[in-house]
Amino acid sequence: MNILLLGYGKMGQLIAELSESRGHSISAKINIDNRDELNSLDPATIDVAIEFSQPEAAVENIKWAIERGIPVVSGTTGWLDQKPAIEQLTIDKDSAFFYASNYSIGVNIFFKVNEFLAKLMNETTGYTSSIEEIHHTAKKDAPSGTAITLAEGIIKNINELTNWNLSEGANENEQSLPITSKRIDPAPGTHIIRYSSEIDDIEITHTAHSRQGFALGAILVAEWIQGKKGVLSMDDFLSF
Numbered sequence: 001m002n003i004l005l006l007g008y009g010k011m012g013q014l015i016a017e018l019s020e021s022r023g024h025s026i027s028a029k030i031n032i033d034n035r036d037e038l039n040s041l042d043p044a045t046i047d048v049a050i051e052f053s054q055p056e057a058a059v060e061n062i063k064w065a066i067e068r069g070i071p072v073v074s075g076t077t078g079w080l081d082q083k084p085a086i087e088q089l090t091i092d093k094d095s096a097f098f099y100a101s102n103y104s105i106g107v108n109i110f111f112k113v114n115e116f117l118a119k120l121m122n123e124t125t126g127y128t129s130s131i132e133e134i135h136h137t138a139k140k141d142a143p144s145g146t147a148i149t150l151a152e153g154i155i156k157n158i159n160e161l162t163n164w165n166l167s168e169g170a171n172e173n174e175q176s177l178p179i180t181s182k183r184i185d186p187a188p189g190t191h192i193i194r195y196s197s198e199i200d201d202i203e204i205t206h207t208a209h210s211r212q213g214f215a216l217g218a219i220l221v222a223e224w225i226q227g228k229k230g231v232l233s234m235d236d237f238l239s240f
């Protein structure tokens, strides 16, 4: 596969290294300072664009590829208010767009466990729920995209909850799920779901030991998306 990297930071560099070890080649490594290189690329030679850049750059990057019929695998977080427009563009251009807030297989198992636990907690009284996420200090967005996906999985299954909030202290609103974001180096990504009562606490945690799982997951999706069309997600890719 010939891969275009849109964003060549921590994730882009690891994806390049792992892709080459799997026999793929990188057609260009695009950052903010060399975006001009896009003009000299022949889209017909690119099999997929893998996009891990920054919240303010993601939409333009994704549009560039979709408009040229290049399938996009995107992992950038913090821009999802504009996702409906990207999905419409994908359909209009008969292209392919895949988004996941987290490409790690372990986190996607954790998403399922989170929903199962939330269903059980919906049948139980006396517990208050919360989410904590811990990432490195270079992270630009808060809460993490993964924490938002976890919150959506809880809110969908607990009748009392209607929304989430980025919490900095005591939670006043029982209908709102508090998310606490901590920035501590070198944490690649830790997510904790907590249900607390006077009697006990129930916690489930996913801890990434490195960025390896995110990068490998994105490459596996890039291999899988070849020949596919439309708006795709982890539910299409995974069989659980």
Ligand SMILES: NC(=O)C1=CN([C@@H]2O[C@H](COP(=O)(O)OP(=O)(O)OC[C@H]3O[C@@H](n4cnc5c(N)ncnc54)[C@H](OP(=O)(O)O)[C@@H]3O)[C@@H](O)[C@H]2O)C=CC1
Residues within 6 Å of the ligand: 006, 007, 008, 009, 010, 011, 012, 030, 031, 032, 033, 035, 052, 053, 054, 055, 057, 061, 074, 075, 076, 077, 078, 100, 101, 102, 103, 104, 214
């Ligand atoms: N879905 C998932 O599984 C995961 C998602 N992420 C998300 O991926 C994103 C990137 O993470 P990470 O690699 O750690 O971040 P980095 O800050 O290390 O890398 C981001 C890169 O994007 C580049 N960039 C900035 N503007 C543009 C632009 N206009 N066009 C192309 N590239 C640009 C930056 O270039 P420059 O340095 O020149 O500014 C930088 O090299 C974040 O949103 C993060 O939350 C991260 C890990 C896993």
Ligand SMILES: O=C(O)C1=N[C@H](C(=O)O)C[C@H](O)C1
Residues within 6 Å of the ligand: 077, 101, 102, 135, 139, 140, 143, 144, 145, 146, 147, 188, 189, 190, 214
């Ligand atoms: O910025 C990161 O590093 C990460 N971002 C993603 C997120 O916001 O959930 C995924 C992972 O946790 C690492």
